[in-house]
Amino acid sequence: MPAELIDGVAVARSIRADVARETAILVERGVHPGLAVILVGENPASAVYVRSKRKACDEAGIHSVTVHLPVTTTGAELVGAVAELNADPKVHGILVQMPLPDQIDADAVIRSIDPAKDVDGFHPVNVGKLLIGERDGFVPCTPAGIQEMLQRSGVVTTGRECVIVGRSNIVGKPMAALMIQDTPAGNCTVTVCNSRTRNLGAHTRRADILIVAAGRARLVTGDMIKPGAVVIDVGMNSIPDATASRGVRLVGDVDFDSAREVASLITPVPGGVGPMTIAMLLMNTVRSAARTLSASGASPEALIGA
Numbered sequence: 001m002p003a004e005l006i007d008g009v010a011v012a013r014s015i016r017a018d019v020a021r022e023t024a025i026l027v028e029r030g031v032h033p034g035l036a037v038i039l040v041g042e043n044p045a046s047a048v049y050v051r052s053k054r055k056a057c058d059e060a061g062i063h064s065v066t067v068h069l070p071v072t073t074t075g076a077e078l079v080g081a082v083a084e085l086n087a088d089p090k091v092h093g094i095l096v097q098m099p100l101p102d103q104i105d106a107d108a109v110i111r112s113i114d115p116a117k118d119v120d121g122f123h124p125v126n127v128g129k130l131l132i133g134e135r136d137g138f139v140p141c142t143p144a145g146i147q148e149m150l151q152r153s154g155v156v157t158t159g160r161e162c163v164i165v166g167r168s169n170i171v172g173k174p175m176a177a178l179m180i181q182d183t184p185a186g187n188c189t190v191t192v193c194n195s196r197t198r199n200l201g202a203h204t205r206r207a208d209i210l211i212v213a214a215g216r217a218r219l220v221t222g223d224m225i226k227p228g229a230v231v232i233d234v235g236m237n238s239i240p241d242a243t244a245s246r247g248v249r250l251v252g253d254v255d256f257d258s259a260r261e262v263a264s265l266i267t268p269v270p271g272g273v274g275p276m277t278i279a280m281l282l283m284n285t286v287r288s289a290a291r292t293l294s295a296s297g298a299s300p301e302a303l304i305g306a
């Protein structure tokens with residue numbers, strides 16, 4: 001029987017509805033959650049991402065600010081813009097859209113964000129908190145979204161083999177850090193593969209939960225998947241397709257048709273992990289705003305994981 005689909009659009013919609021509810025509660029209590037996004041230059045893909053984040057904020061009632069800087073911006077100027085947002089009480093989350101122009105040191109910019117406003121979860125303080133299992137940091141949005149999807153789909157993780165293909169700082173490593181934690185949504189035995197891994201299939205075939213974030217179109221095929229496994233495809237690859245209106249189409253890192261015949265649950269591309277990333281960004285922003293309320297002594301009892 002072909003695998004059931006995990007509908008990321010539906011899960012994300014439900015998270016965004018939760019976020020809108022929590023935002024309304026916070027506004028009533030005098031805190032209006034705010035997200036600032038800094039865009040440097042004119043990268044068209046980045047501009048699209050920034051617009052969709054703004055739209056998602058508007059729909060959830062979150063105050064959003066876009067700071068658009070010229071492509072010639074220096075690292076010092078960008079760090080200065082971050083410092084202003086760090087000091088702005090109306091801003092609870094700060095995101096610097098990557099990639100940045102070559103003259104800017106992206107790591108230095110990430111380090112300049114106040115860790116308490118780092119809703120992307122890339123600041124070393126938040127990376128460290130995630131690894132040691134402290135729950136008051138921010139978890140990067142894509143892996144957080146994947147864990148949320150697994151939970152909401154009723155996938156049992158405790159005691160399971162989780163194999164992650166890819167070790168990037170934004171997906172693979174934080175994903176591994178989440179799945180190894182002693183939490184109900186973790187407790188996996190985790191393997192992380194990279195481009196130098198020998199015999200990738202020998203690892204992926206052991207996975208009860210297989211998470212693929214390699215950026216290689218259809219790298220994982222059905223014969224590399226254990227029957228009944230849960231497969232999460234993070235990849236977003238544009239491939240030529242003469243039948244598509246724009247001449248290209250989006251495929252994942254998993255060969256969907258062959259994988260679906262073997263897996264029990266699988267995320268499609270598009271419509272799987274993608275929609276979760278923005279939903280978790282909104283959730284992190286609301287959490288950050290809720291923390292300012294608890295820091296002021298008020299009770300944030302109704303608020304998501306604050």
Ligand code: NAP
Nearest residue numbers: 142166167168171194195213214215234235236273274277
């Ligand atoms: P990345 O920074 O390019 O990292 C890719 C990782 O995959 C690297 O660790 C690389 O190993 C590993 N890899 C590449 N080929 C491999 C192979 N043949 N066998 C095993 N490992 C291999 O990419 P990323 O930022 O993590 O993104 C991965 C994919 O997810 C991309 O398609 C990206 O567009 C997509 N993505 C989607 C979302 C979303 O919201 N849906 C969010 C983020 C990323 P090395 O370290 O050895 O090079």
